[in-house]
Amino acid sequence: LYVEAKDEKEEEQEPAILPPLEVGQKLTLHELIPAQHFTQAPPRYSEATLVKELEEKGIGRPSTYAAILSTIQNRKYASKNKGRFHPTELGQMVTSLLVESFPEILNVDFTAKMEERLDDIEDGRKNCVNTLSQFWGPFSDSLKAAETSMRNLKQEVQETDIVCPDCGKKMLKRFGRFGHFLACSGYPECRYTQPLDDAPGGANQTGAEPAPEGGKCDLCGSPLLLKRGRYGEFWACSSYPKCKFTKPVSLDIPCPESGCSGFLSQRRSKKGRTFYSCTQYPKCKFLLWGKPIAEPCPQCGAKFLEEKSRAGKTYLCCNQSDCNYKKDG
Numbered sequence: 001l002y003v004e005a006k007d008e009k010e011e012e013q014e015p016a017i018l019p020p021l022e023v024g025q026k027l028t029l030h031e032l033i034p035a036q037h038f039t040q041a042p043p044r045y046s047e048a049t050l051v052k053e054l055e056e057k058g059i060g061r062p063s064t065y066a067a068i069l070s071t072i073q074n075r076k077y078a079s080k081n082k083g084r085f086h087p088t089e090l091g092q093m094v095t096s097l098l099v100e101s102f103p104e105i106l107n108v109d110f111t112a113k114m115e116e117r118l119d120d121i122e123d124g125r126k127n128c129v130n131t132l133s134q135f136w137g138p139f140s141d142s143l144k145a146a147e148t149s150m151r152n153l154k155q156e157v158q159e160t161d162i163v164c165p166d167c168g169k170k171m172l173k174r175f176g177r178f179g180h181f182l183a184c185s186g187y188p189e190c191r192y193t194q195p196l197d198d199a200p201g202g203a204n205q206t207g208a209e210p211a212p213e214g215g216k217c218d219l220c221g222s223p224l225l226l227k228r229g230r231y232g233e234f235w236a237c238s239s240y241p242k243c244k245f246t247k248p249v250s251l252d253i254p255c256p257e258s259g260c261s262g263f264l265s266q267r268r269s270k271k272g273r274t275f276y277s278c279t280q281y282p283k284c285k286f287l288l289w290g291k292p293i294a295e296p297c298p299q300c301g302a303k304f305l306e307e308k309s310r311a312g313k314t315y316l317c318c319n320q321s322d323c324n325y326k327k328d329g
Helices: 008-013 047-057 062-074 089-101 108-123 128-149
Strands: 078-081 084-087 158-163 170-176 179-184 193-195 224-229 232-237 246-248 250-254 263-268 274-278 291-293 305-310 313-318 326-328
Touching: 047 062, 047 108, 062 078, 084 089, 089 128, 089 179, 108 128, 274 291
Parallel strands: none
Antiparallel strands: 078 084, 158 170, 170 179, 179 193, 224 232, 232 246, 250 263, 263 274, 291 305, 305 313, 313 326
């Protein structure tokens, strides 16, 4: 029976859970409570908790923590939602392949022990050539085996019943650097591709009707569909490829630039970092790295506050340079 540790005062005040018992003593069951309890999964990592876990496991150095956090996001292995890391499909696939082919290197203990060996080399207790030889022998064998046994996801294709809108041939499900997508089986004659979420039954599809809040196309009047590209979500004409009109998704927060009639929208840079810019770009080049919150500043009256984080803590502040308003998020 598991009992949490308590101090002496609490033990004196509270009676024992079980009375004094003797070996072989027969007990009578008074009551059986059929209660069921489920163990809750641990919360997902934030930047602060992930760095703390790396420190406790002995992985990396303080100088490498920032690079680790940026790499897993820039390479689309994980994405942040409400300050927590969530593995992407690409991250899960890469992890499963690496763990299968390199189980020893992908072990937490291996990285921690390698850190100790590097410290021993620095202090002169171990020879660097001998240490490298001990590592390279088993690793080179695993590397050669992986070259022949590891799955090549880019060569694996799956035929679907979806028809290419350009040439009428069947679409194939393929794997690329951003995860699975649909590509025409007529390649290279037909180069049509489509995000998997935009296919019938995908994550972006809720039925035959387009998202009503998208409005109509400014060029042809067709309904707009919400789509997801490499730089974030955007509105696209449902008559594509006949009409290639697109526009960014607005956050319904007016652009603070004087004389600008645009609104702020969320975008993603080439390196995967999220930022917020005006829908009137390139006419208006206003840019914001922190998330805008539709809450006016109580100090200067600005139209929105900016959400920032530091050392794992989130706070709201005013974007105006002459205002120092700040509060906890």
